[in-house]
Amino acid sequence: MKALKLLLLPYLAVVIAAAFLWPEPAAGFIGESSRIVFFHVPCAWTSTLAFLVAAVYSAAYLWKRNPWYDDVAAAAVRLGLLFGVLTLVTGSLFANVMWGSWWNWDPRESSYLLLVFLYAAYLFLRAAVEDPDRRPRIAAAYALFAVVLMPFLTFVAPRITASLHPQTVINPQGKVLMDTPTRAVFFGALAGFSGLFAWMLSVDARAGRLRRIGQDILGS
Amino acid sequence: MTSLGYLAAVNVVIWVGLFAYLWRLDRRVSEKERSR
Amino acid sequence: MSALAAAWVVCAKDATEELRRKVAIVAVFFFAATAVTLVSFAMVGALALPPADRPPLEAALLWIILFFAAATGLPRAFVAEEEAGTGLALRKTIPAAVVLAGKTLFNFLLFLAMAVITIPGFLILLDWKAGSPAGVAATMLAGGYGLAVVSTFLSALVARAGQRNVLFVLIAFPLLLPLLQAAIAATIEATAGGFPATALRVLVAYDGAATCGAYMLASVAWED
Numbered sequence: 001m002k003a004l005k006l007l008l009l010p011y012l013a014v015v016i017a018a019a020f021l022w023p024e025p026a027a028g029f030i031g032e033s034s035r036i037v038f039f040h041v042p043c044a045w046t047s048t049l050a051f052l053v054a055a056v057y058s059a060a061y062l063w064k065r066n067p068w069y070d071d072v073a074a075a076a077v078r079l080g081l082l083f084g085v086l087t088l089v090t091g092s093l094f095a096n097v098m099w100g101s102w103w104n105w106d107p108r109e110s111s112y113l114l115l116v117f118l119y120a121a122y123l124f125l126r127a128a129v130e131d132p133d134r135r136p137r138i139a140a141a142y143a144l145f146a147v148v149l150m151p152f153l154t155f156v157a158p159r160i161t162a163s164l165h166p167q168t169v170i171n172p173q174g175k176v177l178m179d180t181p182t183r184a185v186f187f188g189a190l191a192g193f194s195g196l197f198a199w200m201l202s203v204d205a206r207a208g209r210l211r212r213i214g215q216d217i218l219g220s
Numbered sequence: 221m222t223s224l225g226y227l228a229a230v231n232v233v234i235w236v237g238l239f240a241y242l243w244r245l246d247r248r249v250s251e252k253e254r255s256r
Numbered sequence: 257m258s259a260l261a262a263a264w265v266v267c268a269k270d271a272t273e274e275l276r277r278k279v280a281i282v283a284v285f286f287f288a289a290t291a292v293t294l295v296s297f298a299m300v301g302a303l304a305l306p307p308a309d310r311p312p313l314e315a316a317l318l319w320i321i322l323f324f325a326a327a328t329g330l331p332r333a334f335v336a337e338e339e340a341g342t343g344l345a346l347r348k349t350i351p352a353a354v355v356l357a358g359k360t361l362f363n364f365l366l367f368l369a370m371a372v373i374t375i376p377g378f379l380i381l382l383d384w385k386a387g388s389p390a391g392v393a394a395t396m397l398a399g400g401y402g403l404a405v406v407s408t409f410l411s412a413l414v415a416r417a418g419q420r421n422v423l424f425v426l427i428a429f430p431l432l433l434p435l436l437q438a439a440i441a442a443t444i445e446a447t448a449g450g451f452p453a454t455a456l457r458v459l460v461a462y463d464g465a466a467t468c469g470a471y472m473l474a475s476v477a478w479e480d
Contacts, residue, residue, distance in 0.1 A: 009239040017228070124426050125413065134416065140476065145409060145473055146431060148469030149434065149466060152435075152461075152462050152465065199242060210252050
């Protein structure tokens with residue numbers, strides 16, 4: 001495990017260097033801006049992955065009542081928020097370069113904004129419940145209720161609003177056929193970010209558990 | 221410095237810094253866990 | 257006593273208390289009336305807009321008012337129990353899902369009462385023309401039910417937390433936005449005269465999902 005962690009930096013260094021040096025900038029994009037796909041999409045992927053992890057561990061907590069599962073779920077949401085914000089920022093920077101405006105109400109864009117709000121709401125809820133025995137249960141209930149409504153958040157509602165707002169330019173990340181260098185770097189970045197997420201999750205969850213145990217000892 | 225070189229430098233700083241911070245955090249958490 | 261009857265009893269108990277003390281009803285009525293009047297004053301300039309351009313604006317404002325009026329009045333469902341000290345007794349005697357169902361029903365009726373104030377307000381003050389009354393009514397019912405289910409469930413979560421008012425709005429917003437978007441789209445179509453079948457299908461699907469979710473998680477939200 002330690003070896004994997006040590007390897008992550010050189011691996012990511014290679015991927016990032018490659019992102020700038022190997023593939024050609026894609027057609028139809030302004031300047032080098034298509035390179036952001038190697039950062040923006042992995043961030044979005046990681047944020048979504050974090051949501052799934054949080055949902056699974058929330059359900060696991062309700063089933064087994066093991067507090068470690070709650071530690072992982074909370075850590076996952078914190079990371080989901082971080083990567084979600086990064087997704088929005090990188091996306092916004094890209095939008096400004098491509099279309100001259102910071103926000104375009106593209107359905108995918110808007111659903112990520114909502115996801116970030118959801119993460120923040122979950123963390124706020126945790127902070128507002130003072131009883132440490134009830135907090136994991138309330139948090140898990142909210143997380144799973146959100147999962148039930150998730151399809152509407154991400155798929156259905158944006159399809160409806162698309163008819164209200166002006167048609168945006170087709171999202172370049174949609175169905176672009178990737179040449180070999182692009183595909184290699186893209187999936188390389190995806191793997192790298194996933195590895196980074198796994199490591200950050202482990203550290204944050206363990207730190208959360210230490211905080212919780214520390215409080216238990218102090219509170220008794 | 222060329223714009224690509226500038227971008228590379230920013231990336232190096234961010235990623236090395238992030239990695240160092242994460243490594244330090246991991247070490248501290250592991251120590252605390254062992255001492256429990 | 258069957259579960260449905262028990263839920264009805266919970267609702268009736270809440271309703272009787274409300275009619276006696278009138279706290280939530282008055283708050284909600286005044287909020288809706290104030291909001292509609294405020295919006296009307298602020299929108300006087302917009303009345304000059306051609307009638308075809310107004311529906312999106314009016315629909316959006318209508319549902320924003322309803323959302324915040326709901327955020328003001330509906331969370332009291334469980335908070336009032338805690339304040340009155342009856343929460344513990346309720347938890348021990350009646351199954352969580354039944355309590356949830358009863359309070360959802362009560363909140364749905366409260367919402368309909370809000371709509372009764374707000375819609376005529378819109379009709380009169382903003383010269384709103386509801387092209388398809390059936391469409392508007394259906395949207396109010398489907399949208400209102402969804403609002404009630406989600407609000408009631410979330411109010412159980414925040415009943416024993418700090419910062420309740422702000423907290424409720426924050427946690428309700430991401431979950432209710434899809435409902436609001438569909439309801440606004442449906443209202444726009446209904447205003448223009450068509451029956452908003454697609455948007456209503458989305459609303460009903462949302463209502464179904466929210467009901468299932470709330471039912472399955474009721475005991476977690478409301479247990480001790």
